[in-house]
Amino acid sequence: MVPDFYAYMSPRPEEEKMRREVVERIERVIKDLWPTADVQVFGSFSTGLYLPTSDIDLVVFVKFREGDTLPLWRLEEALRKHKVVEENSVKVLDKATVPIIKLTDSLTEVKVDISFNMKNAVKAAALIKDYKKKYPVLPYLVLVLKQFLLQRDMNEVFTGGISSYCLFLVAVSFLQLHSRENACSPNANTGVLLIEFFELYGRHFNYLKTGIRIKDGGCYLSKDEVQKGMLDGYRPSLLYIEDPVQPGNDVGRSSYGAMQVKQVFEYAFMVLSHAVSPIAKYHLNNHGESILGRIIRVTQEVAEYRDWITMKWAALSLNSLTLKGNVTLLVELQEMDECINNLSEEGAESPSSSSPPPSSSFSSPHSSSASSSDAVSAL
Known part of the structure; x- marks a missing residue:
């Protein structure tokens, strides 16, 4: 069930x-x-773990004078001026922990987040790519989990949910500390792993006392011990995840809705574990519904949007190839004309030659009624 979903939702060319x-x-x-x-x-577009409606994350590296504020509003104005954004879609979040510009592209409706000089964002993307190689089952789990949270509006930090990066680290920790050695093998049953993920973070994980570390093979942390190293009275967040690329950063610090996420994880575990129980085999699924379909839906709107993208950009690619072919043909015809002219000139300089002018063999396609420009315009 999970591999099928992954194959369907994976990015198309x-x-x-x-x-x-x-x-x-x-x-x-x-x-x-x-x-x-x-x-x-950076982010999911960089790592290939994006859904059809996922944001694009961009970071701008540019030098500013010390003390200058980030030019978020200047860039926002320029994006409006060039009509890159939908008029009412652009927002400047200059008071956020990481100041960003959020916008929607006017031509494609793709959402984009732009930040400045965030070196750790690029490092995090590289880290994710490394873990994808280490744990082949990881992309399957992450894509399903992202869709699951997206449907429940729990995939954005500014609404209290958990970010893609946070979700990825939680999934890595799950695999690192799994009791079965074969859980991380390429042939592992991803459906079973998904249910076990929901069971761990929906039922058994102690959010109040336990934190997560993935460095050095991964381990759980006591929040009491973590707090001893924190300054100015700060406490570990409810979903405390030590950032592997930025020491001292708590990845889950803004996920104030972590307990709601826990509740939906528990709900998913109950639904899926019931669906695969021996008793369930004696009951028909509703309208042939798949097991994964009991917790995940892909809306008709998303399906139509993907079809629109496929048709439009496939057509653009075809037009590009056709134009390239026409240009190539024009060049070839022009080169042929030059070759014929050169041969004709050589023949004129050598009237004693017994061979007819080479140009005669090409007289039909290159007659005055069928010039090279006419051939291209006819294509």
């Missing part, structure tokens, strides 16, 4: 192409303001 074009449009605006700026993609 047209979706990848569309997102690349969104990044290029925004990058042009940024480069217009700061020619030396370095724009990098």
Whole structure:
């Protein structure tokens, strides 16, 4: 069930192409303001673990004078001016822990978050790629879990949910500390792992007393011990996750709705464990519903949006190939014309040659009624 969902929801080539074009449009605006700026993609688009409706995360590296405030509003104004964003979609969150610009691309409706000079964001993306290689089952779990939280509006930190990065680290910890050695093998049963994930974080994990570390093979932390090393009276958050790329950072500190996430994880465990129980085999699924379909839905709106992307960007690719073919043909015809002219000139200089002018063998396709430009326009 999980592999099928993963195969269906994984990015299509047209979706990848569309997102690349969104990044290029925004990058042009940024480069217009700061020619030396370095724009990098991080987050789920960088790691390939994105859903069809996932945001694109961009970070702008540019030098500012010490004491200058981040030019969030200047960039926001430029994006509006170039009509890159939908008029009412752009928001500047300059008071957030990580100040960002949130926007929706005007052509594709793709949502984009832009931050400045966040080196750790790029490091985190590299870390995720490394763990994907180490645990082949990880992408399957993460994509299902992201869709599960998205449907319940629990996938955004600013609404109290857990971020993609936070979710990824939780999934890594789950695999690191799993009791079965074969749980991380490429042939592991991802359906069983999903149920066990929901059981652990929905029923057994002690959010009040326990924190998570994934460095050095992973372990659980006592929050009492963690607090001893914290300054100014700070306490570990409810979902305390030690950031492996930024010492001292608590990845779950803004996830104030962590207990609601715990509740929906427990709900998912109950639904799925009941669905796979021996008793359930004697009862028909509702309208042939799959087991995973009991907790996850892909809306018709999302399906139609993906079809629109596939049709439009596949057509653009086809037009690009056709244009490329036409240009190639034009070049070939022009080169052939030049070759014929050269041979004709050589023949004119050598009237004693017994062979007819080479151009005669090409007289039909290159007659005055069928020039190279006419051939291209007819395609």
